[in-house]
Amino acid sequence: MQTDPAISRLLMLRSGAIAIQLLAVIAVYFLLEHQIPLYELLLVISLEAVFQILSVVAYRNVSKAKEMGMLMQLTADVLFLSVLLSLSGGATNAFVSLLLLPIMIAAVSVRAKGLAYIAVLAISAYSLLLYKMPQHSMHHMDMTSHFVGMWVNFVISASVIALVIGTMNRALHSRERTIAKVREKQLRSEQLVTLDGAAAQITHQLASPIANLQLLFEELQEEQPSNVLINEMHKPLMQCATQLNNFRDLSAQLRTRSDIGYIELPALAQQIQDSMLLQYPDQQLIWQNDAPAVNVKGDAMLLPAILNLLQNSATANLQNKQVQLALSWQASDNEVSLLIRDHGVGFTSEQLTQLGGHIMASKSGMGLAVLLSNVTLERLQGSLTLYNHPEGGAVAKVQLAVLNEEN
CATH class of the missing domain: 3.30.565.10 (Histidine kinase-like ATPase, C-terminal domain)
Structure with a gap:
């Protein structure tokens, strides 16, 4: 696809995730013989696959995607993953920490407000999964403290990822912009130095021909003082002489490097x-x-x-x-x-x-x-x-x- 690199990476990751989700559901149900809602899970994965196909079609020729589009894609990932987790154990599912992945992607892809939105959405999804857990699961073997501790750990991990990776990403982009500006100024300075040398050389070469033309004009004017064409030569010659004198004065002032x-x-x-x-x-x-x-x-x-x-x-x-x-x-x-x-x-x-x-x-x-x-x-x-x-x-x-x- 010839598309935005950030969206392209996200779509590639989602394609791999859909394949892994499908294999995991089939393996758990048929090989490990766990009782899971097979048809509901397959329906959610199918909907996710349809959304993936529509996203690939929509972004196949988009060279620069808007940030809102990236947020919509990450929101969809959080929602699909939350539904899959809710159908397969909720907060007790060992893969609940996968909700951190959208936060990581947002940290390097969107601005601070978008990153905060995805982090809050993921934390809210985890909190809802924990709240919806059956009470018998919470009291079985006195696992309440363990699940609450997992939730606190997830909140801390999400906050640290959003803060650290987001800050590092912004600092990296700022440094890249600074380097680009310095490189552009350096290139422009090199061009100006080249132009300055060429201008000085051309001015030096033009000084003598203009002086000779001035002498020829004065001789022609003495011989034919009433000739209109000869008299009209005076003005452009004076302009050339004035510009050359101004350039010499300007060069002299610049060589002194006087302050502004x-x-x-x-x-x-x-x-x-x-x-x-x-x-x-x-x-x-x-x-x-x-x-x-x-x-x-x-x-x-x-x-x-x-x-x-x-x-x-x-x-x-x-x-x-x-x-x-x-x-x-x-x-x-x-x-x-x-x-x-x-x-x-x-x-x-x-x-x-x-x-x-x-x-x-x-x-x-x-x-x-x-x-x-x-x-x-x-x-x-x-x-x-x-x-x-x-x-x-x-x-x-x-x-x-x-x-x-x-x-």
């Missing part, structure tokens, strides 16, 4: 406005409210991280023939958020799942910029959230940590 400082939010908003006006003059930034007069944690990488998101939004607008980007601020006590909304086609479900955590191949250039922005914001104790707007387009929510006086 603070940035005044109104000043950051003005820098965003000026940078977007230079790079995307055709796009209109619509500020829906003013920036709060607070300081946020930041360094030299904060502005480029936000500009990466704005550039992606502008690209989405251009692809959908839109010219407006809506920006708004949301402030709280410890953080402030910048919401960037474009009017493009929005994100696909795959992009929403992977953007910010992995490098993605994309014709529109999305993926790498979002990854770099996400890493920067996380380092500055902020976060990045991407989602689609109900009225169309996409929204990038940038959360920034407010710098309090205590910080």
